[in-house]
Amino acid sequence: MNKITNNKAWFLVLPVFCIVAISAIIPLMTVVNYSVQDIFGPDSRFFVGTEWFQQVLDDSRLHEALLRQIGYTFSVLLIEIPLGIGVALTLPRKGWGVSACMVLLALPLLIPWNVVGTIWQIFGRADIGLGGYILNMLGVSYNYTQSSVDAWLTVLVMDVWHWTSLVVLLCYAGLRSIPDAYYQAAKIDGASRWAVFRFIQLPKMQSVLVIGVLLRFMDSFMIYTEPFVLTGGGPGNATTFLSQYLTRMAVGQFDLGPAAAFSLIYFLIILLVCWVFYTVVMNAGQREEQ
Amino acid sequence: MARIDLNNLAHSYFPDPKGDEDYALRRMEHVWEDGGAYALLGPSGCGKTTLLNIISGLLTPSHGKVLFDGKDVTNLAPEQRNIAQVFQFPVIYDTMTVFENLAFPLRNRGIAETQVKTRVHEIADMLDLTGKLKQKARGLGADEKQTISLGRGLVRDDVSAILFDEPLTVIDPHLKWVLRRKLKEIHNKLRPTMVYVTHDQIEALTFADKVVVMYGGKVVQLGTPQELFENPAHTFVGYFIGSPGMNIMPCNIDAGAAWIDGQRIALSDTQLAALGNASGKLELGIRPEFVRLESENATVGDDGIPVNIVKVEDLGQYKIATTRFGNAELKVKVGEDQQVVGQSGVLRLPQEWTKIYADSQLVA
Known part of the structure; x- marks a missing residue:
């Protein structure tokens, strides 16, 4: 095949390039700039090379926050994805129930994040909160401001409450796209309920599930507002996740150099995980086709 | 099974x-x-x-x-x-x-x-x-x-x-x-x-x-x-079956024959007996394959219907002639070897292929 080269084509890419540069590349470069320098003022700056990166990588409190973050994100995915699929499967397929369920499900998604934090902060309080008070009345000693387990669970339940709807809606959309004939054929073939799920519903939901997992991974890995409002990262450091640690470092202690280095590592982790996940899943799909 | x-x-x-x-x-x-x-x-x-x-x-x-x-x-x-x-x-x-x-x-x-x-x-x-x-x-x-x-x-x-x-x-x-x-x-x-x-x-x-x-x-x-x-x-x-489908025309029964637009179409005795006093909307049907089209010079006789030929479509293996008498239109399947010339001709409807329907149901 003869390829036609025309360098004018580059001009067509230019607008997009400019937008991406302004929206992403230039801000990112300022972070890179901070991460390799020690800056005291506009006129006094020193190039420090990888010093900040090494300091950050050796920071044991950061390791803890990272582990906590990984544990949290995996718990979120492990609960929300199966739960979302489960709820989507039980939703009605027609009638007034459909719109009623859609509205109910969409409600948590519409609430601003810091409001979600506030709702749960009040809801969970042992003295005046409905949830906390009832739990204590039932004899469960529950106090998220003192017990780190309670705090951790509260943050987790809050996220499940807030975001499972997203997975449900995505899965529901995937399920709705399956033609009736598939279910009819499965009935004729004598397939069990499980086989219908395993061989019809799950494969047809695959692409929306990939999106769901990616979104939930990125969001929960970057979670900041809700735990900040609910527990402030405490008690101790029990619910201090990466974002919050980063904010403390950058805004609280004004360690801009390490904070910038940390930001880059953080960004790369998310990028890497998403890329690996996406490539693996999509390759698996393609290999099947061959 | x-x-x-x-x-x-x-x-x-x-x-x-x-x-x-x-x-x-x-x-x-x-x-x-x-x-x-x-x-x-x-x-x-x-x-x-x-x-x-x-x-x-x-x-x-x-x-x-x-x-x-x-x-x-x-x-x-x-x-x-x-x-x-x-x-x-x-x-x-x-x-x-x-x-x-x-x-x-x-x-x-x-x-x-x-x-x-x-x-x-x-x-x-x-x-x-x-x-x-x-x-x-x-x-x-x-x-x-x-x-x-x-x-x-x-x-x-x-x-x-x-x-x-x-x-x-x-x-x-x-x-x-x-x-x-x-x-x-x-x-x-x-x-x-x-x-x-x-x-x-x-x-x-x-x-x-x-x-x-x-x-x-x-x-x-x-x-x-x-x-x-x-x-x-x-x-x-x-x-629905056949291409083109059966010719179906509203008719009435009178004096031992079917009439379409004042044109008499003879029926067999068994058909007339079966018709009895059939009621409802009467229609006469005949497949284009069974209608015979003769040239305008043929004798009209007892069973012939003089018609105008509206158009002839040649489909390769056969031709379909659309003919008209009064307001009634009839399609005829004509073999490829038969010439269709002129503006008019004579139709013959064989009695054994002529069907009478009352309210769409076959009666005779």
């Missing part, structure tokens, strides 16, 4: 049907004989698929019963009825290989793996799928997918009946012939009861021993392709 009886069957999608119009399927009695190859022919929306889904159990009829070999199965689910059905659009299980797809109905019923293997290979051989058994089904083309769907319908050897719901819609025309022949072969070999829904008359006539024509939620005729052609029991059958 089983004989299927439909007892006083009717179905409405409304919970509280009032008139006849509310019924997708009007009351019917019908028998599908064991081992027969039936085609269910009718226009879109005539209730074919409804009827098929009632037989397979995907739908429970609002009235009447379905019997398999005399056993009432009306309230049984499809998997309990032991029936196979192939749908209009290919249904395959994406994540499975072709082999697993074909084996699925067998494995679901707990059949021993050695038996599954031999059976799947047998069917794959019949459908030329052997080379593809190890492939994932997802990457195949539409016609291969539909072949797999057919295979899943055929793979169980103990089914009561195999139902096809317009299975060749998505298939390329040249493959349609191949697959239809395959189905016919399989029917000759295994003699399952087969019901084949289609709106394509050629498909119906080539596939089936018996064709059931449906119209407006009713079975209007059951017969061999030849019966449907020579003796349509309903004007719809006459119009």
